[in-house]
Amino acid sequence: MMIKRADIVIIGGGVQGCSIAYNLAKKGAKNIVILEKNTCASGSSGRCGAGIRQQFGTKMNCMLARESMKTFETLSEELDYDIELNRAGYLILAYTEKEINQFKKNVLLEQSLDIDAKMVTPEEAKEIVSCLNLEGIIGGTFCSTDGNVNPLYTTFAYAEAAQRLGAKYYPFTEVTEIKTEDGRILSVITNKGEILTSIVVDAAGGYSGPVGKMAGVDIPVYSQRHQILVTEPIEPLWKPMLMSFSENYYFQQLPDGGILGGFGDPEHEIKGDNINSTWQFSRTMAKKMVKLVPILNEVHMVRQWAGLYNMSPDSQPILGEHPKLKGFYMSLGFSGHGFMLAPTTGKLIAELILDGRTSIPINKLDIGRFERGELIHEPSVV
Numbered sequence: 001m002m003i004k005r006a007d008i009v010i011i012g013g014g015v016q017g018c019s020i021a022y023n024l025a026k027k028g029a030k031n032i033v034i035l036e037k038n039t040c041a042s043g044s045s046g047r048c049g050a051g052i053r054q055q056f057g058t059k060m061n062c063m064l065a066r067e068s069m070k071t072f073e074t075l076s077e078e079l080d081y082d083i084e085l086n087r088a089g090y091l092i093l094a095y096t097e098k099e100i101n102q103f104k105k106n107v108l109l110e111q112s113l114d115i116d117a118k119m120v121t122p123e124e125a126k127e128i129v130s131c132l133n134l135e136g137i138i139g140g141t142f143c144s145t146d147g148n149v150n151p152l153y154t155t156f157a158y159a160e161a162a163q164r165l166g167a168k169y170y171p172f173t174e175v176t177e178i179k180t181e182d183g184r185i186l187s188v189i190t191n192k193g194e195i196l197t198s199i200v201v202d203a204a205g206g207y208s209g210p211v212g213k214m215a216g217v218d219i220p221v222y223s224q225r226h227q228i229l230v231t232e233p234i235e236p237l238w239k240p241m242l243m244s245f246s247e248n249y250y251f252q253q254l255p256d257g258g259i260l261g262g263f264g265d266p267e268h269e270i271k272g273d274n275i276n277s278t279w280q281f282s283r284t285m286a287k288k289m290v291k292l293v294p295i296l297n298e299v300h301m302v303r304q305w306a307g308l309y310n311m312s313p314d315s316q317p318i319l320g321e322h323p324k325l326k327g328f329y330m331s332l333g334f335s336g337h338g339f340m341l342a343p344t345t346g347k348l349i350a351e352l353i354l355d356g357r358t359s360i361p362i363n364k365l366d367i368g369r370f371e372r373g374e375l376i377h378e379p380s381v382v
Contacts, residue, residue, distance in 0.1 A: 002170055005196045007031040008353065009188050011175050011211050012203035013038075014045035015151065015339050016331050018158035018169075019346025020201055022079075025165035027354050032167040033197075034159070035190060037174035037207075041155035044205045045339055047275070047307030049228055049250060049262055051241050052340040053090045053146040054115045057106045057379040060365055061316060062113050064341045067360065071343035072149060081157035083149045086255055089240035090146035091120070091128055092380075093292075094139045096246055102379055103141050110143070117143040129238040131293050136247075148241065148252065151339055158346075178215040184326045185215070199327040199353065206273055206308030208332035217322050220370050221312050221333040222271040226264045227281040229304040231296075233257030242292060245382050249288040259296065261289055263382065264309060264336070275306040309336045315378035319345060319365045320352060329353060330367065335381055
């Protein structure tokens with residue numbers, strides 16, 4: 001039976017919601033509830049590409065990613081659950097002079113923040129990944145401390161750790177209404193009953209915009225399909241994630257030997273929550289993979305799927321309390337980076353709720369920046 005009253009209700013049982021719940025409980029918060037309309041990691045968290053990188057073009061994303069990477073290093077021990085951390089690096093390839101110029105700016109920023117990234121020539125890229133076809137490649141960047149983890153295991157680990165500390169997790173529990181009065185929250189109504197609360201955290205990923213509407217607030221985000229495929233396991237060929245922004249791809253060889261990769265198609269995708277996969281994607285992705293790594297021509301695809309990017313106007317997350325609704329906190333709009341930033345954003349939202357301040361200033365990522373016209377666009381999104 002679901003409880004009738006909670007101090008904090010988190011909407012969304014993916015990695016963001018579970019990380020927030022764990023960090024709240026770790027700091028001593030009680031009566032925490034996580035509401036998930038399906039099952040743990042059934043949304044974007046369990047459908048993502050598993051990559052964790054620190055190579056971004058904005059200071060805030062770099063800082064959030066750097067601190068998350070530090071947490072990932074010891075997260076298996078902290079949560080008592082092997083999340084399969086694999087420090088394989090990210091090799092990001094450039095095909096245009098415009099990209100090279102942007103990468104130079106990115107690397108200067110990253111290095112100033114103690115992120116071990118560097119520019120590489122095409123020849124150096126081939127030394128890192130010997131099976132590359134260098135056609136069209138004019139340079140790139142490499143960070144050896146980037147990598148990947150198992151997104152399902154990571155989300156499960158946070159969920160189980162939060163519950164061990166007293167949080168309650170309710171799957172198959174869909175929020176249908178958020179009651180408010182005079183700019184404050186009264187309760188959350190679900191398909192299983194009502195929970196009285198004064199604090200709600202919107203961590204609903206691709207569905208975070210509609211959750212905001214239930215509370216009577218507008219959140220300037222939209223969701224869009226992003227597709228991924230994975231191949232049969234083959235012998236080890238290379239280690240880093242291979243990525244390009246202009247050619248629009250990312251793919252890597254997982255520890256089990258399978259090749260996982262994907263891309264988004266913002267010019268043709270309709271905004272919404274469609275997560276059906278298409279044969280057009282698998283054909284296009286296969287061509288991208290074989291062009292860059294020709295040896296993959298004989299490898300068989302095993303399956304494909306789709307998830308949602310929750311996009312903000314500047315491709316950076318929206319973090320903090322909504323100025324028009326007391327007790328309504330947001331951790332959303334990650335624009336494809338919610339999984340890799342979750343260790344840090346979970347900690348920061350917990351600090352903000354319980355302490356009223358954060359160990360990393362996040363005021364520049366508040367929802368008010370859009371009205372103020374203080375957007376800082378993240379250039380490194382694929």
